[in-house]
Amino acid sequence: MASWVLSECGVRPLPRMISRSRTKVVHDSPSKNRISYSNKGVSDLKFLSIRVSNGLSRERNWFLRVSAPLKVASVDEDERGKRVNGIEGEADFNPGAPPPFKLADIRAAIPKHCWVRDPWKSISYVVRDVAVVFALAATAAYLNNWLVWPLYWAAQGTMFWALFVLGHDCGHGSFSSNPKLNSVMGHFLHSSILVPYHGWRISHRTHHQNHGHVENDESWHPLPERIFKSLDYVSKKMRFTAPFPMLAYPFYLWTRSPGKTGSHFHPGSDLFMPNERKDVITSTVCWTTMAALLVGLCFVVGPIQVLKLYGVPYWGFVMWLDFVTYLHHHGHEDKLPWYRGKEWSYLRGGLTTIDRDYGVINNIHHDIGTHVIHHLFPQIPHYHLVEATEAAKPVLGKYYREPKKSGPLPFHLIENLVKSLKEDHYVSDTGDVVYYQSDPELINNSSNSN
Template sequence: MKEPVLEEMENAGGYGNGFHGIDGKDDFDPSAPPPFKIAEIRAAIPKHCWVKNPWMSLSYALRDVFAVIALVAAAIYFDSWIFFPLYWAAQGTMFWAIFVLGHDCGHGSFSDNPELNNLVGHVLHSAILVPYHGWRISHRTHHQNHGNVENDESWVPLTEKLYKSLGYSTRLLRFTVPFPLFAYPFYLWSRSPGKQGSHFNPYSKLFSPNERKDVITSTLCWSVMAALLICLSYAISPIQMLKLYGVPHLIFVMWLDLVTYLHHHGYEQKLPWYRGKEWSYLRGGLTTVDRDYGMFNNIHHDIGTHVIHHLFPQIPHYHLVEATKAAKPVLGKYYREPKRSGPFPIHLIKNLVRSIAEDHYVNDNGDIVYYQTDPELYKSSLSKSD
């Protein structure tokens, strides 16, 4: 009788999908417990990388807000359909950059002052229609349970039973590009399939009773921003608001779904997900993937340098690159060097499309599982279109 892990690996597409190391050899098992402890990684990172400079963090926030305001001013001044596509791409990217800084506030890596973190976080996230505390709390759950099939919160694998319980149209939308890139607003309202709750509801299962006041505050801030956008739509016309805010917000959502998905999916070889006694904070974090976004690395605050961020979310974004470089000798093959990008990270489109087409569900049982493919999903789509 085969060992469960080996059987799971064969079901996932053969040994080559799971046991290839970064140098292409078959002798590295990414699911094996690492020969180092998280304390060793921590010790390798220079002490100054842990220092949070609120003035530096605020300078990044002011830089991004200034860029947003300047782009709006330019769009109003030029008011041309030739200029607007450039504006949409640039402004959507800046909305994403603002989200990342609000994300840092939620982690407490923006500063050591909780009041400052919450103030800046609310301003930045509310401006792009994200409920700051509601999302902060669920994202904390994601970090505390990364790589855990049952308890993770972000892009969690569907079990085979749950996958097969979904309607055909739901499955097809979830696993056909570009539809998954528009998932974030739906996730905020109702979470992922198989999970209940809303980021806006203080009585959601996402939150404990002592967090309800925070969630109410964030929902009110979100509502004020939504009301402001509606008022502006009446003042300057809905079409103008769609051009200035609506389309950039859609680009921002696409950035968010693309980046967060590729942090945990789409590596060249399949990576494990864990349950039960096999899961640990360290093993789950080591399934995270770093990505190179070319010219966007600095714009979106090195969020692609994600492995060390997942293990140590307290490290400010402006120290992540240095911290990662220091930690790599300890991580060894458990660190997967990102493929270098040109100015635009076009190479990542292939990773995204392949992963969404192949990574559909994991087994209902087993403490170490890998994504499997439903071979009938797209065949059914083709037969229905004929």
């Protein structure tokens, strides 16, 4: 099969004097087009050859995070995205192909007022949520009825999760434009639910800057096959069987994910830069103070009362956090790509996040379900995310996946969670555009247990 390249003059055969690469990466994409990338032997011509099963070839562009692409000899990423995804042809949509738009195009579509951070409005949400937390606790303690406690635990766990989201906005700087206010409010909100504010803020920043990258992403990233196969069977079952993954967050704070080392509490962890040492120590001290306060309350009101008022809701919050963050990066009906090397870019990684509808919970947890725009532009305040998403949809096109509408409560997402945990186990050790694969042993054992 002849190879073709896109040049300044159009489509033409690859000159025979250029030797073909002996190495290639085949992408196990669910789409019908199978693409292999090759750059060996053609670097002196300053373009890359991409061989597609239908005989056409395209140049590949290179990106560094959000920055502009390096200069190339022929067609740019916009043009390639259009041709691969059938905007100017008949090919099926390929979610792993470069999009026919830039980050700046999405930014330009979002109204200017969506970028405005109003500290008073942000504080009003804090006042609202804290008032609800104390009202729920006072009511439950006063009634002290076992018909009431389960309802309280569900409601208060959800409110703890809402407090986390507000602290999360502080970490992104979308709470206000004042770094000191963000830090004070972030420590207040996160320490109250046993989250080390700066430790988490820094690792979450790493997640946003590297989302969609197999090795460099920080949370809920896929395991390469070699790491997955190095886990014992019990570890695999715990990681991929509900509800155990929904209880992972506290352990992640202490030990991170398989294949990574470090702690969110230790200033010497490789999560942090040397100049962030004081920030990490400050957050660890605040976390320790909150833990000591809870121990003191055990002596005042008794450990059972503290468990009922705080302990059980805390684990409810943990389950919300893991549930929501997992489903924003997994479990779509169609397989979504993960990237390595120069195939990764900030934009392509961000476009593989997924919006979710949580029914009445949308307002309670501050519309964090509008996750695509949040990932691309984390500086947008939560109260503008819905409007910003609607404005960006015409630009995003098929790269935006409309969430399935929820009833009052998002029970429909449980099916997505269970299906993803059953099927999305690891990605190949090789390849620059990869998709989740399944371990037959886990699937068979899961089916037998059911």
